[in-house]
Amino acid sequence: MAVFTPVTASDLGHWLTHYSLGDPIDFRGIASGIENSNFFLTTTQGEFVLTIFEKLQPQELPFYLDLMRHLAARGVPVPDPVPRDDGALHGLLHGKPAAIVTRLAGQAQLAPQPAHCAQVGAMLARAHLAGRDFGDTQPNLRSLDWWQTTAPALHPHLDTVQSDLLATELAHQTTFFASDDYRQLPGGPCHCDLFRDNVLFVAGDSGNAGNAGNAGADRLGGFFDFYFAGCDKWLFDLAVTVNDWCVDLDSGALDLPRAQALLRAYQAVRPLTDIEARHWQDMLRAGALRFWVSRLYDFYRPRSAELLQPHDPGRFERTLRARIDAPPPSVSALPL
Numbered sequence: 511m512a513v514f515t516p517v518t519a520s521d522l523g524h525w526l527t528h529y530s531l532g533d534p535i536d537f538r539g540i541a542s543g544i545e546n547s548n549f550f551l552t553t554t555q556g557e558f559v560l561t562i563f564e565k566l567q568p569q570e571l572p573f574y575l576d577l578m579r580h581l582a583a584r585g586v587p588v589p590d591p592v593p594r595d596d597g598a599l600h601g602l603l604h605g606k607p608a609a610i611v612t613r614l615a616g617q618a619q620l621a622p623q624p625a626h627c628a629q630v631g632a633m634l635a636r637a638h639l640a641g642r643d644f645g646d647t648q649p650n651l652r653s654l655d656w657w658q659t660t661a662p663a664l665h666p667h668l669d670t671v672q673s674d675l676l677a678t679e680l681a682h683q684t685t686f687f688a689s690d691d692y693r694q695l696p697g698g699p700c701h702c703d704l705f706r707d708n709v710l711f712v713a714g715d716s717g718n719a720g721n722a723g724n725a726g727a728d729r730l731g732g733f734f735d736f737y738f739a740g741c742d743k744w745l746f747d748l749a750v751t752v753n754d755w756c757v758d759l760d761s762g763a764l765d766l767p768r769a770q771a772l773l774r775a776y777q778a779v780r781p782l783t784d785i786e787a788r789h790w791q792d793m794l795r796a797g798a799l800r801f802w803v804s805r806l807y808d809f810y811r812p813r814s815a816e817l818l819q820p821h822d823p824g825r826f827e828r829t830l831r832a833r834i835d836a837p838p839p840s841v842s843a844l845p846l
C-alpha cells in the first residue's frame with residue numbers, strides 16, 4: 511500500500527476549502543506508486559488526483575507543475591494541476607507539499623503491442639515540441655552527475671563483474687556527455703520516466719485496453735508522473751521510453767516490431783537529426799544505466815519503515831548488457 515501519509519475525511523474537507531472544486535463525493539488511496547501518496551478524488555465538479563509529495567520540497571514543485579500546465583494548455587494529454595483559490599498550484603497537507611491535478615482516463619497497458627507503442631512515440635514527440643517554449647530550465651536531476659555521485663555507494667554491493675560494468679559504462683557515458691556531438695543533440699523539457707505504468711489507454715471496442723485482437727482501437731488517454739522530469743536531450747527521453755516499451759522484460763532485448771512502431775511514429779512528428787541517429791546506441795545505454803543505478807540505489811538504501819518491494823535492478827543490468835552487446839537497428843534506416 512503506497513499511501514505513506516493518511517488523509518482523513520476531516521483533513522480533506524479542510525484542504526478543499528482552498529479550492530473551488532465543489533463537494534467531495536468519493537476519496538480513496540491509490541495502492542500503486544512508490545514515491546508519493548496518491549488519492550483518487552471525485553467531487554461534484556469532476557475527477558481528480560491528490561498527490562502528497564513524500565520527498566520533494568515545496569520549492570522543487572513549480573518546475574513539474576508548471577510544465578504539466580504548459581503541456582496541458584497545448585493539448586498534450588497530461589494531468590493539469592488545479593490552481594487553489596489563491597492561485598498557487600500546491601500547498602501543505604500534513605506539513606508536506608501537496609497538489610490536485612485532473613484525473614486522466616484509462617488504464618495502464620503493461621503488455622503493449624506495436625499499436626500502443628506508436629501512440630506513445632507520437633505523443634512523446636508532440637510533448638517534446640510543445641515544451642520548446644517552456645520558460646523554466648531545471649536539468650534532469652537523475653543524469654550523469656547523479657550517477658557519478660551515487661556509484662561509489664553501490665560498488666560495495668556488487669560482484670566484480672557488475673562493478674566492472676558499472677565503472678566501464680560510467681566512463682563511456684562520461685566521455686559521450688563531454689563530446690561535441692552530445693552538445694549538439696537537441697533537447698528541452700523531458701519526462702525522463704515514461705514507463706508503461708505512467709501511460710494510460712482507454713479501451714477500444716473490446717472494453718479491455720490492450721485486448722490482443724483490438725490494440726489498434728485503444729486510445730492513449732495520457733501520461734503522468736512528471737516528478738523525474740527535467741531538461742535533457744530529447745534522445746535520452748526517447749531511449750528511456752524505448753527501453754521500457756519495446757523490450758522483452760526478461761532478457762532486455764529490443765522487440766523490433768514495437769521499437770519500429772514507436773520510432774516511426776516519433777519521427778513522423780519529429781525526425782531525428784543525423785547526430786541523434788549516430789548516437790542512438792550510446793543513448794539507449796545511458797537510459798539503461800540511469801535506471802540500473804536508481805534501482806540499485808533504491809534496493810540497497812531503502813527508506814525506513816516502508817514495506818514496499820523495490821523494483822528489480824537486475825532488469826536494467828540485463829538491459830544495459832543487451833544494449834552494449836547488440837547494437838540496435840540503425841534508426842535512420844527505419845522507413846518512415
Ligand SMILES: Nc1ncnc2c1ncn2[C@@H]1O[C@H](COP(=O)(O)OP(=O)(O)OP(=O)(O)O)[C@@H](O)[C@H]1O
Pocket residue numbers: 512540542543544545546547548559589611612613614615707708734735
Ligand atoms: N492524473 C492521473 N490520472 C489518473 N490516474 C493517475 C493520475 N496520477 C496518478 N494516477 C494513478 O496513481 C498511480 C500512482 O501514481 P504514480 O505512478 O505517479 O505514483 P508515484 O508514487 O507518485 O510515482 P512512481 O511511479 O515513481 O512510483 C498510477 O499508477 C495511476 O494509476
Ligand SMILES: N[C@@H](CCO)C(=O)O
Pocket residue numbers: 703705738801804805821
Ligand atoms: N520508472 C522507475 C520508477 C520511478 O518512477 C523504475 O521503473 O525504476
